[in-house]
Amino acid sequence: MDRLDYRIVEHFTANPGTSVLAASRELNVARPTVQARLNRLRDTGILVEILPKLAPEPMGYPVQAMVMAQIDQSAWHGELHDNLLEIPEVVDCSTMAGDWDLLIRVVAKSNTDLQRVIDKIGTLDPIERTTTSIVLRELMRDRMLPLMDVATSESTSK
Known part of the structure; x- marks a missing residue:
């Protein structure tokens, strides 16, 4: 690089x-x-x-939330990925280490609609428990270009 x-x-x-x-x-x-x-x-x-980069708000999805989920570790959860893909309001999902197993970013049309999305996620196997935090304002997202800037600057200064 x-x-x-x-x-x-x-x-x-x-x-x-x-x-x-x-x-x-x-x-x-x-x-x-x-x-x-x-x-x-x-x-x-x-x-x-x-x-x-698509903005969900102009498409009618002004509510954004982070859903943290715990899953049954003894269950085979290969279908979970496919089931999450079936929910269009799920826009990102990452596995995590720590108290929670998944971080799922969702969008919704309203708080009532957010409840529907959370309920749908909560019914998926092997999800055992969820907690949700509503995003008030997105400060930054997908911020990789500054890393590339540093990496390429360091490679040219060596």
């Missing part, structure tokens, strides 16, 4: 719908170079995907 990789990722992060050709013109880099760099970043697993 170097500063050109950073500039390319920064450009696509700011302009996710742009073409490789447009990015190469904007960055003053040959199109095959931009494409090769994107391919290498994908192949190494650094770049997972470049997607537009």
Whole structure:
């Protein structure tokens, strides 16, 4: 990874719908170079995907919450992932170590709708218990670009 990789990722992060050709013109880099760099970043697993960031509020989902769940550790829970995918209001899910096993980010149309979503999650096997915190305001999200900035700055200063 170097500063050109950073500039390319920064450009696509700011302009996710742009073409490789447009990015190469904007960055003053040959199109095959931009494409090769994107391919290498994908192949190494650094770049997972470049997607537009969607805001749930304009789509009618102004309520956001974090649902922490404990699951039955003795149960096979391979179906849990698929069952969570069946709930469109579930937008992120991570496994965790500690008192809670899952952190599930959900959106809802209202507090009443949030209760429906939480109840639906609570009925899934092997979920045993949940607790929910409503998000008041999102301060930052998916903040990886500063890490890449530091990593590429350190690699060029060595």
